[in-house]
Amino acid sequence: MTMTRKQGKKLVKVNDDFWSKKIDVIKNEVIPYQWKALNDELPNTDPSHAIANVKIAAGLQTGEYYGMVFQDSDLAKWLEAVAYSLENQPDPDLEQLADSVINLLEKAQQEDGYLNTYYTIKEPNNRWTNLRDNHELYCAGHLIEAAVAYYQATGKRKFLSVMCKYADYIATVFGKEEGKLQGYPGHQEIELALVKLYNVTENEEYLNLSKYFIDQRGQQPHYFREEAKKREDTKPFWWNDDLAYHQSHLPVREQTKAVGHAVRAVYMYTAMAELAKKTGDKSLLDACKTLWKNVTHQQMYITAGIGSMEFGEAFSFDYDLPNDTSYTETCASIGLVFWANSMLKVEKNAEYADVIERALYNGILSGMNLDGKKFFYVNPLEVTPAVCEHRHDHHHVKPVRQKWFKCACCPPNIARLVASIGHYIYLQEDKELFINQYIGNEARFVINEENVTIKQTTNYPWDGKVEVTINLASDQTFTLAFRIPGWARKAEMTINGEKVDIKAICKDGYVYIKREWQNQDTIKLEFPMEIERIQANPKVRENAGKIALQRGPIVYCLEEVDNGNQLHLISIPNSSKLNTTYEKDLLDGVVTITGEAIRENDKDWNEALYLPYSEKNTKIIFKAVPYYTWCNREPGEMRVWIKGS
Amino acid sequence: MTMTRKQGKKLVKVNDDFWSKKIDVIKNEVIPYQWKALNDELPNTDPSHAIANVKIAAGLQTGEYYGMVFQDSDLAKWLEAVAYSLENQPDPDLEQLADSVINLLEKAQQEDGYLNTYYTIKEPNNRWTNLRDNHELYCAGHLIEAAVAYYQATGKRKFLSVMCKYADYIATVFGKEEGKLQGYPGHQEIELALVKLYNVTENEEYLNLSKYFIDQRGQQPHYFREEAKKREDTKPFWWNDDLAYHQSHLPVREQTKAVGHAVRAVYMYTAMAELAKKTGDKSLLDACKTLWKNVTHQQMYITAGIGSMEFGEAFSFDYDLPNDTSYTETCASIGLVFWANSMLKVEKNAEYADVIERALYNGILSGMNLDGKKFFYVNPLEVTPAVCEHRHDHHHVKPVRQKWFKCACCPPNIARLVASIGHYIYLQEDKELFINQYIGNEARFVINEENVTIKQTTNYPWDGKVEVTINLASDQTFTLAFRIPGWARKAEMTINGEKVDIKAICKDGYVYIKREWQNQDTIKLEFPMEIERIQANPKVRENAGKIALQRGPIVYCLEEVDNGNQLHLISIPNSSKLNTTYEKDLLDGVVTITGEAIRENDKDWNEALYLPYSEKNTKIIFKAVPYYTWCNREPGEMRVWIKGS
Numbered sequence A, B: 001m002t003m004t005r006k007q008g009k010k011l012v013k014v015n016d017d018f019w020s021k022k023i024d025v026i027k028n029e030v031i032p033y034q035w036k037a038l039n040d041e042l043p044n045t046d047p048s049h050a051i052a053n054v055k056i057a058a059g060l061q062t063g064e065y066y067g068m069v070f071q072d073s074d075l076a077k078w079l080e081a082v083a084y085s086l087e088n089q090p091d092p093d094l095e096q097l098a099d100s101v102i103n104l105l106e107k108a109q110q111e112d113g114y115l116n117t118y119y120t121i122k123e124p125n126n127r128w129t130n131l132r133d134n135h136e137l138y139c140a141g142h143l144i145e146a147a148v149a150y151y152q153a154t155g156k157r158k159f160l161s162v163m164c165k166y167a168d169y170i171a172t173v174f175g176k177e178e179g180k181l182q183g184y185p186g187h188q189e190i191e192l193a194l195v196k197l198y199n200v201t202e203n204e205e206y207l208n209l210s211k212y213f214i215d216q217r218g219q220q221p222h223y224f225r226e227e228a229k230k231r232e233d234t235k236p237f238w239w240n241d242d243l244a245y246h247q248s249h250l251p252v253r254e255q256t257k258a259v260g261h262a263v264r265a266v267y268m269y270t271a272m273a274e275l276a277k278k279t280g281d282k283s284l285l286d287a288c289k290t291l292w293k294n295v296t297h298q299q300m301y302i303t304a305g306i307g308s309m310e311f312g313e314a315f316s317f318d319y320d321l322p323n324d325t326s327y328t329e330t331c332a333s334i335g336l337v338f339w340a341n342s343m344l345k346v347e348k349n350a351e352y353a354d355v356i357e358r359a360l361y362n363g364i365l366s367g368m369n370l371d372g373k374k375f376f377y378v379n380p381l382e383v384t385p386a387v388c389e390h391r392h393d394h395h396h397v398k399p400v401r402q403k404w405f406k407c408a409c410c411p412p413n414i415a416r417l418v419a420s421i422g423h424y425i426y427l428q429e430d431k432e433l434f435i436n437q438y439i440g441n442e443a444r445f446v447i448n449e450e451n452v453t454i455k456q457t458t459n460y461p462w463d464g465k466v467e468v469t470i471n472l473a474s475d476q477t478f479t480l481a482f483r484i485p486g487w488a489r490k491a492e493m494t495i496n497g498e499k500v501d502i503k504a505i506c507k508d509g510y511v512y513i514k515r516e517w518q519n520q521d522t523i524k525l526e527f528p529m530e531i532e533r534i535q536a537n538p539k540v541r542e543n544a545g546k547i548a549l550q551r552g553p554i555v556y557c558l559e560e561v562d563n564g565n566q567l568h569l570i571s572i573p574n575s576s577k578l579n580t581t582y583e584k585d586l587l588d589g590v591v592t593i594t595g596e597a598i599r600e601n602d603k604d605w606n607e608a609l610y611l612p613y614s615e616k617n618t619k620i621i622f623k624a625v626p627y628y629t630w631c632n633r634e635p636g637e638m639r640v641w642i643k644g645s
Helices: A018-038 A050-057 A071-088 A092-108 A117-121 A136-154 A158-173 A190-201 A204-216 A223-230 A262-279 A282-298 A330-346 A350-367 A385-390 A410-419 B018-038 B050-057 B071-088 B092-108 B117-121 B136-154 B158-173 B190-201 B204-216 B223-230 B262-279 B282-298 B330-346 B350-367 B385-390 B410-419
Strands: A011-014 A426-429 A432-435 A441-447 A450-458 A465-472 A476-483 A492-495 A510-517 A522-526 A531-536 A546-551 A554-559 A570-572 A578-583 A590-599 A610-612 A618-626 A642-644 B011-014 B426-429 B432-435 B441-447 B450-458 B465-472 B476-483 B492-495 B510-517 B522-526 B531-536 B546-551 B554-559 B570-572 B578-583 B590-599 B610-612 B618-626 B642-644
Touching: A011 A018, A018 A071, A018 A410, A050 A071, A050 A092, A050 A117, A071 A092, A071 A117, A071 A136, A071 A410, A092 A136, A092 A158, A136 A158, A136 A190, A158 A190, A158 A204, A190 A204, A190 A262, A204 A262, A262 A282, A262 A330, A282 A330, A282 A350, A330 A350, A330 A410, A330 A426, A350 A410, A350 A476, A350 A554, A426 A441, A432 A450, A450 A476, A465 A476, A476 A522, A546 A590, A546 A642, A570 A618, B011 B018, B018 B071, B018 B410, B050 B071, B050 B092, B050 B117, B071 B092, B071 B117, B071 B136, B071 B410, B092 B136, B092 B158, B136 B158, B136 B190, B158 B190, B158 B204, B190 B204, B190 B262, B204 B262, B262 B282, B262 B330, B282 B330, B282 B350, B330 B350, B330 B410, B350 B410, B350 B476, B350 B554, B426 B441, B432 B450, B450 B476, B465 B476, B476 B522, B546 B590, B546 B642, B570 B618
Parallel strands: A432 A476, A570 A642, B432 B476, B570 B642
Antiparallel strands: A011 A441, A426 A432, A441 A450, A450 A465, A465 A522, A476 A510, A492 A522, A531 A546, A531 B610, A546 A554, A554 A618, A570 A590, A578 A590, A590 A618, A610 B531, B011 B441, B426 B432, B441 B450, B450 B465, B465 B522, B476 B510, B492 B522, B531 B546, B546 B554, B554 B618, B570 B590, B578 B590, B590 B618
């Protein structure tokens, strides 16, 4: 274990079994693989052309632009993932590679600061003429995020300077002031990036620009409509001509339901929460809280997947959560983590951290094979391969993970999230240190201007026992706030062996312990991980009469490889006893759940399609595995929601 | 009651409560309404322009063609419905109106016999250049069917002559012979129409042309591909570039699974069965039987809806029968009736008549409001209005019937089927008279060159008692073959009060009674109508753990208006006693089913989305109504398949 950043700054080094493996997979598999992709070195895959685009824009190479209009963002997310990876573990070769890409980007930057390879190569005179569709500000946002992360990881300022120059230029183009464009991005992203840029530069211009984009959104006359007129584009906007697609149907403070493209939505909500924190804007915070409630209490799958509709990769309506046609894009769950983390900064309520946990262990990790070599863009809760093959209305649901995507947003997004997992464990507010996630790690903080080291030891997510040890040069008074996971029906805590009455001091899901901490103080937590049969709200049509199995933060599923096909015929009686087994050689080591179940309707049908009812059931033993591990063995059917009885 | 056709020809006069009312609705509402539609006299509706197109093509009016490329077929189906209606009940005014339309069509016919308003007006030089997409032969087929029906109803030959001239011309264009186009229709229809034309004209050229179209279909090199090349159309065919869409992916005798557009499929299968009957072609019959088994044993809803996929209005794959996104076009079930009826002609198996019955009382009648004023194109088995409103993948499913459609194929198709319902009751083969459907009627046949009158009295479909009385001038020996409905678990029969041992003489679902019949011989049948809880084959994913209620031929459903919303929470325990009530003032008089049910998961959820399982159910009394009557009261949710327990 190496501490790579200079003393005095927060530093989290994950060292558990579970996440360390994932971080290594990102470093050893995903980052190199994606580098090849960006350089078109993968066989049998649609070329990315991302690096080539930058070289062409930089004048270092001739050729045509190729790829999606937001191809630059793939490169940005790769750079951001590299930054976090370097933070976790130095790698001079990788850093040198990243530096070389940053040099390319610098060369591709135009005199005035503009940096977008699509417009520079293809339509140099048409900058900012189609904010609605063409992702210029989105790409800028991702590049800014990458630059901030790279600066924080390496201390190197070049990339940051390039992006400050671009941001400064953007600030001359957009704003309420006369002569500026009163526009905002079709795909939100730059808003949250500008807050990060403000965090490292303390340049308020960036915060104001972010605030401008958020405040201007959805105002009338509608910018996207006016802009389309200027382009002489008279076609109705493809999403039923509804600008709720990019959450610009109303000013953001008037929005009460999550609508439209889910990733855009949560990126925007993240920025709104960040701005509410920075500016104390209560109306913005209220909007965030209303939207949070709508998303997590009415529109979120049990896996923390969001966006139940393929058309527009969008939210649908309250309680509309079909399991087999769900879109539940990996990126949307990642964005939900960003948002939840920003909400936590404004309001210390463990519910936000619960959602982060739910997303991390379920709807996000499901997006990547255990070996980091294949990815899901869409994370359904129910798959029948023949349906995906034959039904056009399921064409977005893939029965197996794919190697790469033409629209390759999700793989690099997982990479940057997993590589930065350490950022989600703690949250420090002056003399309060919140422990949000239980992940084995060693972390250094500065509290009362003194170094404090916190060490977590746990076998999470398979076991709810956590040991936290404090390392101090001298005794210090500060508060440790431990999150009690929402799934924990019971919880126990001791400090140096002495039992703590949790209930008495628990507030909004946190146990606040303020005391004079001494070196080697040890807190032991125990959250018994019982297998829970979870029911969905009765308004969720698709889950009526069904249960999902959850143990600790892990949602389970049944796979064909363990249970045979026609999983729809399996039901788990309430009375059936359920058992857990840790199988170390299965799926990188997982706890599985087994128990007695019923396979229904198992009579001789003799080719009949409809027959009078007669009961004929067979008792079977089912086996459930963590949802995030599905499709790492033989492909086949999968179901999260199983009939109860 | 009037007998309108001359003695010596078969004549069926329906006189029961149930179908008489429907026939009247067609005559008094649908035919006049559609006449207005065809003449663009309906307010707030997309104009049809069908009559105007004919006038323009006839040179009687100036203007542009408007409407779908197959607009002529709406007019044809209207004329066919008028013909059957005149057969049921003479109406000089209506006949005069039809004659005037026929005069128009005669004027629109080109010198060489060609008759298609789209090409005549819009692309006179491009006839037969896009058989794949443009419905020329389809429209010809519908006009031929109408002409045959009109001739049979009225004895007038003008329309028939016009269509013979067109058919003669078509025979000069298409065929295996050198110099002819080796094409066939993109939308099958003319094949079955030509067999009908042969039936009334005995001109073998028409039978041969039909046979040519069937035999040529799917041969290589593929006509549609070659034709597209000639048009310099290089786009892939929109249906995944798969010509299975029009069942031309393989020669018809090699087809074993029903695929592609469902209406096209069943129209083609109908022609195949007719040709198999006329020509004794065993390979064609074998193909029909294989396809029949696939459709009715693997791809048919309990309502006899077929075509489970919106994309291409198409068959999907075996056992893929989703209830909420089903396409189940009214026209497809109507086509299934045509096919079943043609199969019956070749092979006397009551299964075919069972499917006709299932379609008539369920998936077809559901297509029309009881008052004949509104129509469903799509007949789903499960509807949640909010889902139809919000979800793009349900946009084809309408929660209420519509007044008229831009693609108005279904309303006139229902009209012609209901008006001709009398054609489906009996089937005579020389001295065998098959009684396929139990509908109150009086019918006249010629057997042994003598008139035989058969009278059926029944309160079907609400009661399984049927009385059949025979009227003869002198004793006659012939066979009456009575169908035992597939749903009847028991059946009793007496002849003049004497019990018949049905089992001993039942073959393929028919009880054959050959004897010397005497005047006033009376056969009484009784098929006890028990309420059945029906289960679907376990391979049907969507119906796992569910039951549907059926009584006699009627499939039931639950509607929100009777049972409240969130129908997905209702389950009907196996143990619950079910009751029937004939409600004469409800929905034109129906038998309803009531019983004890359970409304699940009715605890206080307090805004939670997911909670640990706890049982809290409420006992309720549910009420089910016949599926075909749904949405004739307050609109809302509807479900056919209900959870059992």
